[in-house]
Amino acid sequence: MTATVVRNIGQLITNSDSSLGIIENAALVFENGKVQWIGPNSSAPAADSSINAEGGVVTPGFVDSHTHLVFAGDRTQDYVARMTGSKYSSGGINTTVSATRAASEDELRETTRRLVSRARSTGTTTLEVKSGYGLNTETELKILKVAREFTHETTFLGAHIVPSEKINSRDSYIDEVKTTMLQAVKPYAKWIDVFCDTGAFSVDEAREILKAGIAEGLKPRLHGNQLGNTGGAELAAELKVASVDHCTHISDSALSALADAGVVATLLPGAEFFTRSEYPNAKRFFDAGVDVALATDCNPGSSFMTSMPVVISLAVREMQMTPTQAFYAATKGGALALQRTDIGHLNVGAEADLVIWQTKSFESIPYRMGEVECQTISGGVNSLKIS
Secondary structure, three states, X not given: OOOEEEEEEEEEEOOOOOOOOEEEEEEEEEEXXXXXXXXXXXXXXXXOEEEEOOOOEEEEOEEEOOEOOOOOOOOHHHHHHHHOOOOOOHHHHHHHHHHHHHOOHHHHHHHHHHHHHHHHHOOEEEEOEEOOOOOOHHHHHHHHHHHHOOOOOEEEEEEXXXXXXXXXXXXXXXXXXXXXXXXXXXXXXXXXXXXXOOOOEOHHHHHHHHHHHHHOOOEEOEEEOOOOOOOHHHHHHHHOOOEEEEOOOXXXXXXXXXXXXXXXXXXXXXXXXXXXXXXXXXXXXXXXXXXXXXXOOEEOOOEOOOOHHXXXXXXXXXXXXXXXXXXXXXXXXXXXXXXXXXXXXXXXXXXXXXXXXXXXXOOHHHHOOOOOOEEEEEOOOOOOOOO
C-alpha cells in the first residue's frame, strides 16, 4: 500500500473532543487504510501520492447507524396520506413486507446498491442496515445476505411488527423469531433489534427477544419511544443495549437511566419530518449527559432519505442542536452507537474514511442543507462496499 497525503486543508475536523478538535491549515496522511499523521500543512511529510484539498474542509465520514436499506416496493401513498392529515402508524410496514417477499435477491441488491451509492456521495462512509421487511425466515435471511454484501453492521429486526398472517398467533410468531429465524440469520447479523412501541412489541416481548439474540452472540439495540412513552428507553437502560433509537417521547427519568447505563440515544429527524410529528428536543438529552447520535432511518415508509447533511440541517433547525453538536452526533455519535472506536474521527489510528468539502467552514454544510459538493474517500478496510 502507498501513503497518501491530503494537503491544503483549510479546516480539519478530527473529533478529538466534542468541540470537533478543529485544526486550521492542516494536512493528513493515511496508509494501509489508517490515518498515520495529522498536523500543520507546513509540516506535512512526503508521501507516495497527494490530494489537494484546496482550502476546503475535511471531516470524518458520516456514520449512519440506523437504516432499513434493503426493501422493495413503493410507499408514496403513505406519504401523501400523512401530508393530507392521516396519522402515522406502524401498519404500513406490511405493504413493504409483501413487496420484499416477492422481490428477487438481485432486485434487492440493485436497490440497495443505488441507495448506498447515494449515501456515499453525500459523505457517508459507514452505515448499519436492518432487516425487518421479511417477517418470515426465508425473506429475513435474504435481506441480511444482501445487506452483508455492503456493510459489516447488519441487524436482525425480525421483531419489526407481527406480520398480517400471524396477527392471531402472536406468541407463535415471537417464538419463531427467537428460534428458527434467529438460527437461520445469525451468521449474517451482528446486531439484534426490536421495535418496542405502540402497535409493535411490548417491553416484556422485546426483553424476551433481545435476550434470545444475546444468548446467540448478537449485540442488542432497540427501536423505542417513537410513538409513545411506552417503556422502550427504560428497557434499553436495563439491558444496557448499544443504542435506543427514535426517543421522540421520553421522560427525564428515562434520560437519566440512559446516561447511567451508557446507552446512546440515536435521534432520527427524518422520521419526524416525513410523518409530520413532533421533534424531540436534543437539549434535554445533552443536559442529562446522554451520548447522542444522528442517523437517517432511511426506509420506504417514514424516512426515505440517504443524506446525512440533510439530517444535520433538520437536527439544527428542529431539534435545537448547535451545528457542532449535530456534526459530532453524525460522526462520533454514530460510531458510539455502533460501539466502534476506529471510525467517526480522524485521529492517528482511525480508519481512513474522510470527506473533502468544497467550503471554508463545516457550519456551511448544515446551512446549505445538502448542497455543498464533496469528495468521499473510503480508505478504511471496513468502509462501505459498492459493487
